[in-house]
Amino acid sequence: MSHRSARKVACLSLVDSEQVYARLFSRDGDTWREQVLDPEDVVQIDCGGLAIHLSLDDFYEDTGLLVASR
Structure with missing residues (x-):
């Protein structure tokens, strides 16, 4: 099942x-x-009353890719 068809x-x-x-x-x-x-975008994820704000830097923290891409 594709994520696009999951209601x-x-x-x-x-x-x-x-x-x-x-x-x-x-x-x-x-x-x-x-x-x-x-890079300047921030994504807000709401789940069960909890709101989390994530940027690309957050997704790639501690991966070494941020240093390599800059």
Whole structure:
């Protein structure tokens, strides 16, 4: 089953493991929107009353990729 056909999935992020690059997919009804995350973007994830704010730096912290990409 694809994440796009799973009705309960509303948001999904795909983070590259070899370079600093991430995409965020969000559902709007039956339509999926894709956003390529820029270094200055901050993603808010709401889950069970907890709101988490993450940037690309947070996704790649302690990987060594941030140093390599700058």
